Amino acid sequence: KAGVTQTPRYLIKTRGQQVTLSCSPISGHRSVSWYQQTPGQGLQFLFEYFSETQRNKGNFPGRFSGRQFSNSRSEMNVSTLELGDSALYLCASSLEPANTEAFFGQGTRLTVV
Amino acid sequence: GENVEQHPSTLSVQEGDSAVIKCTYSDSASNYFPWYKQELGKRPQLIIDIRSNVGEKKDQRIAVTLNKTAKHFSLHITETQPEDSAVYFCAARRGGGADGLTFGKGTHLIIQP
Numbered sequence: 001k002a003g004v005t006q007t008p009r010y011l012i013k014t015r016g017q018q019v020t021l022s023c024s025p026i027s028g029h030r031s032v033s034w035y036q037q038t039p040g041q042g043l044q045f046l047f048e049y050f051s052e053t054q055r056n057k058g059n060f061p062g063r064f065s066g067r068q069f070s071n072s073r074s075e076m077n078v079s080t081l082e083l084g085d086s087a088l089y090l091c092a093s094s095l096e097p098a099n100t101e102a103f104f105g106q107g108t109r110l111t112v113v
Numbered sequence: 114g115e116n117v118e119q120h121p122s123t124l125s126v127q128e129g130d131s132a133v134i135k136c137t138y139s140d141s142a143s144n145y146f147p148w149y150k151q152e153l154g155k156r157p158q159l160i161i162d163i164r165s166n167v168g169e170k171k172d173q174r175i176a177v178t179l180n181k182t183a184k185h186f187s188l189h190i191t192e193t194q195p196e197d198s199a200v201y202f203c204a205a206r207r208g209g210g211a212d213g214l215t216f217g218k219g220t221h222l223i224i225q226p
Contacts (some may be wrong), residue, residue, distance in 0.1 A: 004156075043157070043202060045213030056212050058114075067149050090156065092214075101147070102214065104156040 001026065003075075004093050004105035012111045018079040021108045025072050025093030032074040033102060034066060037088040049074050050097050081112045115140040117205050119217025127225050132193055134220045135183040136203035143205040146186050147214070152199045153211060160201075161188070165208075190222075198224045 005024040015021050025032050034046040044112035045058035066076040072093075078085055088109050092102040117141040126132045138146075144165035149157035154162040161169045163177045163186065170177050174193075179186040190197055200221050 035213070035216075042218045043204075043214075044217040045215065058213060080211060082186050101159055103159060104149075106156050 002022065004091060004103055006091055006105035006108050008108060009106065010109045010111075013081050015081055015083060015112055017081050018077060018080060019110060020075055020077045021089055021091075021094075021110075022076045023076075023091035023092075025074070026103060028087075029093040029095055029103075030072050030078060031091045031094040031097045031100075032068060032072065033063075033094070034074070034076050035090045037107070038086075039110075043090070048097060055097055074088060075090055078110075080107065083112050086110060086112045114115050114207055114212065114216040115143055115207065117203060117215050117217045119203050119220060119221060122218065123221045123223070125223040126193055126226055128195060130192055130193055132190045132197070132222055134201055134203070134222070135185060135190045136205075136206040136217050137183075138215075139184065139206060140205070142186065142207045143179075143215075144208040145206040146177070147204050147206075148177060149202045149204065149216075150199045151158070151202065151219075159200060193222075195219050195224050195226065198222060 007022045031050045033048040040084045047057040048055045063079045068074045088107045090107045092104045094100045094102045119136045147162035149156045150160045174191045176189040200219045205219040
């Protein structure tokens, strides 16, 4: 069974631009969560999607948004990029949201210059 | 919201010795506690998890213990090997999946030959 796939692996963007990251969950998994990983703040929860609906959201500004498609694939978007948005963005897939194992993708390394 | 504290931030042990990493959480509604291992440049990998209706769980050289009253849980690795060197993260999640995983800051485990 294929694991969680994130594309692209690396991105370099300029301040003020926007970016879209993609995540394909493990086949059969319907829940996708997104996390930001930085050396200073560690792993922080962004949002979670299940059945194409955002179930909950972490403490991030409205510039961070996402969506989920009917095939459970998910995208996240960051608008008006800031230097501080440079991070590793990880998505994790689960069978369902509540208390089940979450498996991470390799992540997208975003660098904002 | 939930807050997870993890100690120590760095742990160096001799190969063959045991390693213990400790985490405390603040929200008594949390009932799912996974541990992840992240090697340099790789994705976080789920290595073991425990739910609040269980006090201890083992998987070969790895064990996790949970004390709900004190709100702390620990990862125990016995007979450490060089491949155990990595950063380990603990996490907690509230029941019902109301929020995403809240992670500790991580422990860099170094296995000395």
